[in-house]
Amino acid sequence: MIRYDRLKDSINWPATWSLTSFSLYADPTNTNFREDKVQSFRRKLMFDELPTMDNLCRRKPDIYKSEWKCFHCDLVHETSAHLWFCAPSDPLKWSRKDALKMIIDLARDSLKKHLIKIDRNRSRIPTLDWLPEFVALPCWSLTPSDTSFYGFDLLKGFVPWNLFDLVNSVTRNHTLSISLINKILFKLQDRAFRYIWLLRCHDMVEWESLRQITAVMKRSKSHSNPTSSTQSRTKDQIVIHDRCDGWISNSINRGLQWYNYISDFLVGLTVQMDKFAPLFFG
Numbered sequence: 001m002i003r004y005d006r007l008k009d010s011i012n013w014p015a016t017w018s019l020t021s022f023s024l025y026a027d028p029t030n031t032n033f034r035e036d037k038v039q040s041f042r043r044k045l046m047f048d049e050l051p052t053m054d055n056l057c058r059r060k061p062d063i064y065k066s067e068w069k070c071f072h073c074d075l076v077h078e079t080s081a082h083l084w085f086c087a088p089s090d091p092l093k094w095s096r097k098d099a100l101k102m103i104i105d106l107a108r109d110s111l112k113k114h115l116i117k118i119d120r121n122r123s124r125i126p127t128l129d130w131l132p133e134f135v136a137l138p139c140w141s142l143t144p145s146d147t148s149f150y151g152f153d154l155l156k157g158f159v160p161w162n163l164f165d166l167v168n169s170v171t172r173n174h175t176l177s178i179s180l181i182n183k184i185l186f187k188l189q190d191r192a193f194r195y196i197w198l199l200r201c202h203d204m205v206e207w208e209s210l211r212q213i214t215a216v217m218k219r220s221k222s223h224s225n226p227t228s229s230t231q232s233r234t235k236d237q238i239v240i241h242d243r244c245d246g247w248i249s250n251s252i253n254r255g256l257q258w259y260n261y262i263s264d265f266l267v268g269l270t271v272q273m274d275k276f277a278p279l280f281f282g
């Protein structure tokens, strides 16, 4: 989350928050199995809490060895970022990076289609002068950057201001802009869940079975590092690592009532109250 402290000014937090609580599978008052699975995935994705090999080494060091590299490419450690960018040199193995690129391109093209339609409905001869800037937005890029927003941040559910501002310049309607972004990015995350994460988990189970790592072993409490285990947590709860992500995890764990944690939000992000006041209270 240190990364997002650094990028905080380029992220539209209200839009990000709206996306976090949005779902195409259930309304906020109901839930179902599919909804539970996807929402759990999305929350863990946002907080780098997915059971990657990196996280498993920390939670269960008695089972997962720190010297083990990514089981898919055997080149580097499987971190929360590498998971999505893994591209094995073995041509018989699928490239998750290629799959992610297709999923992000699909989101970009789908949003572009919606915006062109809106633009055409407004003007008989639309200029589409926003299009080059839209296509060039860094959120569609998979080139990693420590200092600026890119596709991995979008996948995690963070909405950049430049994406929101561009969409809003076409729709000229704040509610419609939020709605469009929510639908497009929810589908992006859902596709990443179905077409990359689930396949990766399937491959991981096969790899674990070759090493005699059983489900019983995985469920057992780790003796080496009990404080980092997820065993003591309730389902889907997110551990608060530091003050910066505390406001996010508090509100997610307690029913997405983010406005109840506005003080944490403001303290954690060191943002100016007057900057967001119209959005919160207007």
Ligand SMILES: [Zn+2]
Pocket: 070, 071, 072, 073, 074, 075, 076, 078, 082, 086, 087, 088
């Ligand atoms: Zn890999």
